[in-house]
Amino acid sequence: MRLESFTITENPLSPSPALHDLFMQFLLIGAISFGGGIIAYERILLVDKKKWLTPDQFMAYLAISQTMPGLNSVNLAVLLGDHLRGVKGAICATLGLILPGSLFVLGIGILYADNSDHPLANLLLAGIAAAATGLLAAITYRIGDGQWGHIKSLLLIIGTFLLMSIVKLSLPWVLLIMAPIALYLYRPTKSV
Amino acid sequence: MSILIQLALSFALLSILAVGGGTAVLPEMQTLLAQRFGIDHTQFVHIYSFGQLAPGPNMLMVLVIGYQIAGFLGAGAVLLAFFLPSSILCFYIGRLWNRFGESPWRRSIQNALEPISIGLMGSGVYAVGKASVVNPITLALALLTLYLILRTKINPVFIILGSGGLGTLLLAYFH
Numbered sequence: 001m002r003l004e005s006f007t008i009t010e011n012p013l014s015p016s017p018a019l020h021d022l023f024m025q026f027l028l029i030g031a032i033s034f035g036g037g038i039i040a041y042e043r044i045l046l047v048d049k050k051k052w053l054t055p056d057q058f059m060a061y062l063a064i065s066q067t068m069p070g071l072n073s074v075n076l077a078v079l080l081g082d083h084l085r086g087v088k089g090a091i092c093a094t095l096g097l098i099l100p101g102s103l104f105v106l107g108i109g110i111l112y113a114d115n116s117d118h119p120l121a122n123l124l125l126a127g128i129a130a131a132a133t134g135l136l137a138a139i140t141y142r143i144g145d146g147q148w149g150h151i152k153s154l155l156l157i158i159g160t161f162l163l164m165s166i167v168k169l170s171l172p173w174v175l176l177i178m179a180p181i182a183l184y185l186y187r188p189t190k191s192v
Numbered sequence: 193m194s195i196l197i198q199l200a201l202s203f204a205l206l207s208i209l210a211v212g213g214g215t216a217v218l219p220e221m222q223t224l225l226a227q228r229f230g231i232d233h234t235q236f237v238h239i240y241s242f243g244q245l246a247p248g249p250n251m252l253m254v255l256v257i258g259y260q261i262a263g264f265l266g267a268g269a270v271l272l273a274f275f276l277p278s279s280i281l282c283f284y285i286g287r288l289w290n291r292f293g294e295s296p297w298r299r300s301i302q303n304a305l306e307p308i309s310i311g312l313m314g315s316g317v318y319a320v321g322k323a324s325v326v327n328p329i330t331l332a333l334a335l336l337t338l339y340l341i342l343r344t345k346i347n348p349v350f351i352i353l354g355s356g357g358l359g360t361l362l363l364a365y366f367h
Binding site: 029030031032033034035036038061063064065066067068069070071072073074075078079082087090094097098100101102104105106108109110112113116120123124125126127128129130131132133134135136137138139140141142143144147152153154156157158159160161164165168170171172174175178179182183185186187188 | 206207208209210211212213214215217219220223234235237238239240241242243244245246247248249250251252253255256259260267271275277278279281282283285286287289296297298299300301302303304305306307308310311312313314315316317318319320321323324325326329330331333334335336337338341342347348349350351352353354355356357358359360362363364
């Protein structure tokens, strides 16, 4: 999943949507994105439908949100909200995005806390958890698409996995060891 | 009170370490929750799968972890701790970004972080897999899901619910 380098340019339309409108769009994204694909919804609604951003602006912000720690979709909401309406926009966008899902998981969580020793619930959850593992494996495979064939990235992927899962170092240590190696391997070169 | 502070500190740290997305911190979160907060691996996988069923970001499941440990206050503490630090960081870096936007290091950093975050996601698969793939039936369901997600366009929510239903029948019959 390599993105070209986009720069944030001025949108000729430079719209400034109302805060409640911004909140409602992100609330909609947060409510309909069952099964993933939030970033795709953000693009369809904000770029294609509302035309609040140009595709290039969107891709530039996406690249930042993927480089920064934290959830990509939430980071993107922060950046797009800030771009459109400043600090208040960032807050409205983020709250809208996470509100529906938060209520949904809390609802399940309360049911779970009350029924977690129910035998039938345990069978159901065993099947659901197995599928969640399969889904995570599929997502990992897809995100890694294009990386598996490169020896440099493959070594970094395997090294990270071994330190984390087999050597069982804690995450800060894994990052302290792997990040400098990765940065060295991918340092800017003049020949490219 | 002290459990809330411990929870908040743990999730704030995870928030900042979530390189390449929330999934990268799954193995660390699983270990931490088992060691410090008494959430065993099976519970963790159950809660993780709720996130996959919900709309919005999958990692909203951290709310259930907070709720499980310290009720609604716990859920609130975890929500703030997990989302606020990384969002504030992203907000300020986003505003600075254009200044060093043209540096070749920007691309290098992104390229370097990508394989690390995939490696961490692989560890996440391993961590949740060890807790959820516990017999031939769950193994078959996990592999079937993997196949269906990669080869079809069925919404993952339906596949997960279907696996839950099928799993209930098979496990009730064979165990």
